[in-house]
Amino acid sequence: MxxxxxxxxxxxxxxxxxxxxxxxxxxxxxxxxxxxxxxxxxxxxxxxxxxxxxxxxxLPQEAGPPQESIPNSLSRPSTGSPEPTDREERVRRLEALRQATAGCRRCAHLAGSRSQIVFGVGNPHARLLFTGEAPGAEEDRQGEPFVGPAGKLLTRMIQAMGLQREDVYIANILKCRPDLPPGTPGNRKPTPGEMETCLPYLREQIDIIRPEVIVALGATALEGLTGLRTGISTMRGTFLDFQGIPLLPTFHPSYLLYRPDLRLKRQVWEDLLLVMKRLNLPISERQRGFFLIPSQG
Ligand code: SF4
Structure with a gap:
């Protein structure tokens, strides 16, 4: 006091x-x-x-529990800090949306083949939101986005930024796993029509969370969000706009797993450095040097 x-x-x-x-x-x-x-x-x-x-x-007669604070460098500055009521409202709206999504059958073929909806996970007032294209087999099983090998790499990328997975919000454009003929291994790319049908859910999530930066992971996510088919190699590292929020496209982590090339890793890392700069996150000299290619001479 x-x-x-x-x-x-x-x-x-x-x-x-x-x-x-x-x-x-x-x-x-x-x-x-x-x-x-x-x-x-x-x-x-x-x-x-x-x-x-x-x-x-x-005021309650007894002092309530201490106000929650956001114990990491992704905390919003005090001037923009959400009110407790705002925080509760976001949680309530996200939960209502999750429940509405759970019974969605707009794509009958996907509603029939999915194990469950993969809604999204993370901090309801995250300043940073990652979105991919659609859940894979592991995500469909667990009901959480980015939990397979690519998800584990995404988690390491987030940690390399000095954050935890719980600090950000992670979602996909499609909430259902794209179907495949029974017995077919692997995953299928969502079609533009499927993404368009499901996009209102992600739009609503973004509207509730109001992140300061969105990272689109991969060409399909970029296309689903913006309609751009220019290619991720061309568009990565350039801030675009989505619902008035800066949107940065970069390679999907699964592409990095498929092509474990130091140059690619460095490109993705440079994109994440741009995001960190945009969010005013501290960047150490060590972080600046991640995945630098050793000079030949
Ligand atoms: S993909 Fe989206 S729109 Fe289609 S059924 Fe699933 S939740 Fe509904």
């Missing part, structure tokens, strides 16, 4: 005033502030006292 009530009151008033000017209608109360707010008197001041009085009135 702040030691000086006057200083605390001034700080709180300034904080509320800032929120009021930016149109915010609720305030985030840290545990110490909850206690202190109960003990201060609120001056009558237009537009502020009402907010604080309402905040006082809504």
């Amino acid at each position: 702040p030691k000086d009530p006057e200083q605390f009151r001034a700080t709180l008033l300034a904080y509320v005033e800032t929120l009021r000017r930016t149109g915010r209608r609720s305030i985030r109360l840290w545990p110490g502030w909850r206690q202190a707010l109960r003990s201060i008197s609120i001056p009558r001041q237009e537009g502020i006292s009402e907010s604080l009085s309402a905040a006082q009135a809504s």
Whole structure:
């Protein structure tokens, strides 16, 4: 709890005033502030006292659990930090969408062949969202995107950025595994029509999460999101736009597994460095040097 009530009151008033000017209608109360707010008197001041009085009135008698913080470098800056109500709202909306998706039969052939929907996984207020094209066999079995060998590589890529898988959000354009004739091994590329049919779900996920950057993994994901068939080699490393959010295409991790070439790895890593820069994430000298090709001379 702040030691000086006057200083605390001034700080709180300034904080509320800032929120009021930016149109915010609720305030985030840290545990110490909850206690202190109960003990201060609120001056009558237009537009502020009402907010604080309402905040006082809504305080629980017992201090609740500490506010969750986002313990990593992907935390949104305090000025853009989601309100607890906003956080709960995102979780609620994502869950409602997940349930709506679970019974989807828009593509009858996929609804008949899937084991389950592979909705998406991760932080509901992630600043970074990765999307691939469609679930594979392992994803279909587990109900989670990117859990097969390519998914494991994606997890290592995320960790190389100094993050954890739980910090970001991971999804696919298609929520059902593209079907194959029984007994056929491997995976099939989703068709443009299938992606178009399912895309509204990803659009809604993005609308709820509001990430600051989206990474499209592979040419099919890029095509599904933008309609571009220019090729991933040409488009990678260039920020595009998707629903007003910067979209960076890069190679799919499965391509890196298929072609374990240091140059390709470096290209993908350079794309991720661009993302880190865009998100103002710290980049160490060591990180800058990942997958650099040793000079011949
Ligand atoms: S792929 Fe998408 S649109 Fe098609 S059935 Fe599955 S969830 Fe529905």
